[in-house]
Amino acid sequence: MQKIKLGVIFGGMSTEHDVSIVSGTAVISNLNKEKYEIYPIYIDQDGDWYVYTNTNKVYQVGDKISNITKIDDVISYLKNLDVIFPVLHGLYGEDGTIQGLFELLKIPYVGCHVLASSVAMDKAYTKIIFEKAGLNQAKYLYIKAVNDGYVLVEKDFSEKKVSLDNICEIAKALKYPIFVKPSNSGSSVGIRKVNSDEELKLAIEYAAKFDNKILLEEQLVGREIECSVLGNNEVKASCVGEILPSDAFYSFDAKYKNAESKTIIPAQIEPNLEKEVQKMAIKAFKAIDGKGFSRVDFFVDDKKDKIYINEINTIPGFTQISMYPKLWEASGISYSELLDELIELAQKQY
Ligand SMILES: Nc1ncnc2c1ncn2[C@@H]1O[C@H](COP(=O)(O)OP(=O)(O)O)[C@@H](O)[C@H]1O
Numbered sequence: 001m002q003k004i005k006l007g008v009i010f011g012g013m014s015t016e017h018d019v020s021i022v023s024g025t026a027v028i029s030n031l032n033k034e035k036y037e038i039y040p041i042y043i044d045q046d047g048d049w050y051v052y053t054n055t056n057k058v059y060q061v062g063d064k065i066s067n068i069t070k071i072d073d074v075i076s077y078l079k080n081l082d083v084i085f086p087v088l089h090g091l092y093g094e095d096g097t098i099q100g101l102f103e104l105l106k107i108p109y110v111g112c113h114v115l116a117s118s119v120a121m122d123k124a125y126t127k128i129i130f131e132k133a134g135l136n137q138a139k140y141l142y143i144k145a146v147n148d149g150y151v152l153v154e155k156d157f158s159e160k161k162v163s164l165d166n167i168c169e170i171a172k173a174l175k176y177p178i179f180v181k182p183s184n185s186g187s188s189v190g191i192r193k194v195n196s197d198e199e200l201k202l203a204i205e206y207a208a209k210f211d212n213k214i215l216l217e218e219q220l221v222g223r224e225i226e227c228s229v230l231g232n233n234e235v236k237a238s239c240v241g242e243i244l245p246s247d248a249f250y251s252f253d254a255k256y257k258n259a260e261s262k263t264i265i266p267a268q269i270e271p272n273l274e275k276e277v278q279k280m281a282i283k284a285f286k287a288i289d290g291k292g293f294s295r296v297d298f299f300v301d302d303k304k305d306k307i308y309i310n311e312i313n314t315i316p317g318f319t320q321i322s323m324y325p326k327l328w329e330a331s332g333i334s335y336s337e338l339l340d341e342l343i344e345l346a347q348k349q350y
């Protein structure tokens with residue numbers, strides 16, 4: 001049997017570059033070498049593309065990549081491949097931009113296509129789609145930083161000019177603490193939890209450094225529960241896992257630097273709540289027109305039996321200890337089998 005020429009792309013231009021190295025190299029070392037001829041491709045933080053040859057090294061977050069040779073003609077290099085697995089997190093990897101390149105080149109690729117990727121990367125638009133799907137989520141305000149101040153974006157997308165003081169007034173409906181988030185972000189970058197008007201104003205100015213679209217969210221109480229989904233048209237959901245953040249919230253450091261952040265797989269929750277989470281995860285994935293895979297994140301308040309959806313990650317962490325593959329492992333699909341399934345799904349149209 002002819003081997004499948006598989007490109008695995010990792011690194012990338014986002015804040016999650018280092019995590020992607022760990023995810024990408026873990027994928028490469030777990031692929032079935034009998035089945036795939038692997039073309040490992042590294043993108044550096046400036047957006048230059050390289051062939052990576054040291055395929056046996058296992059990376060930790062923060063390790064710098066070695067054994068790379070620059071690719072002069074990226075388009076020709078990619079055109080030679082049968083399938084691509086972009087193991088890239090965040091902007092220019094998970095947001096539909098690179099997916100657009102694969103579409104132009106007519107090369108099948110793992111995971112969500114352009115629309116689902118860009119909707120899921122943008123928290124304001126994810127919320128709008130979730131709302132339409134009737135999925136329970138945090139109350140929020142959507143504002144935009146504009147040249148000379150801010151505008152409040154209403155549910156019908158009409159815009160009203162507001163000052164920071166006006167925003168504090170309107171935000172009273174959410175009650176402190178409030179979470180302030182740049183709409184286009186990942187890995188908790190640019191996110192702050194605030195307790196007063198003063199802090200709120202600063203957090204808005206800070207979030208505006210990352211994106212001009214900004215969300216203010218009420219605080220959700222409950223356990224952070226995550227569910228993996230897999231499939232194109234027929235979508236299945238894994239068992240669910242729980243995150244125990246070591247910080248006040250699941251910040252960038254808590255995610256990637258602090259060994260104290262723990263995960264519990266499977267999460268110890270009521271079977272009926274787990275079923276509901278799984279149902280909501282599939283619904284969310286369909287709502288964004290997802291393909292291949294995603295990890296869907298929730299808050300579950302078991303005292304009140306309430307579930308809130310938080311976000312959907314279209315290229316979830318894929319290190320050997322990441323939630324996405326771990327949840328499938330706990331549901332009976334090994335890491336290597338999961339890779340086979342994802343690549344098969346990429347090659348199917350539906
Ligand atoms: N509304 C909220 N209530 C409570 N905690 C929140 C809320 N929004 C975010 N958080 C905390 O901040 C973390 C990062 O926020 P999230 O929206 O998941 O952004 P990212 O895309 O960066 O992961 C979450 O994992 C959670 O710990």
Ligand SMILES: [Mg+2]
Binds near residue numbers: 297311
């Ligand atoms: Mg998150």
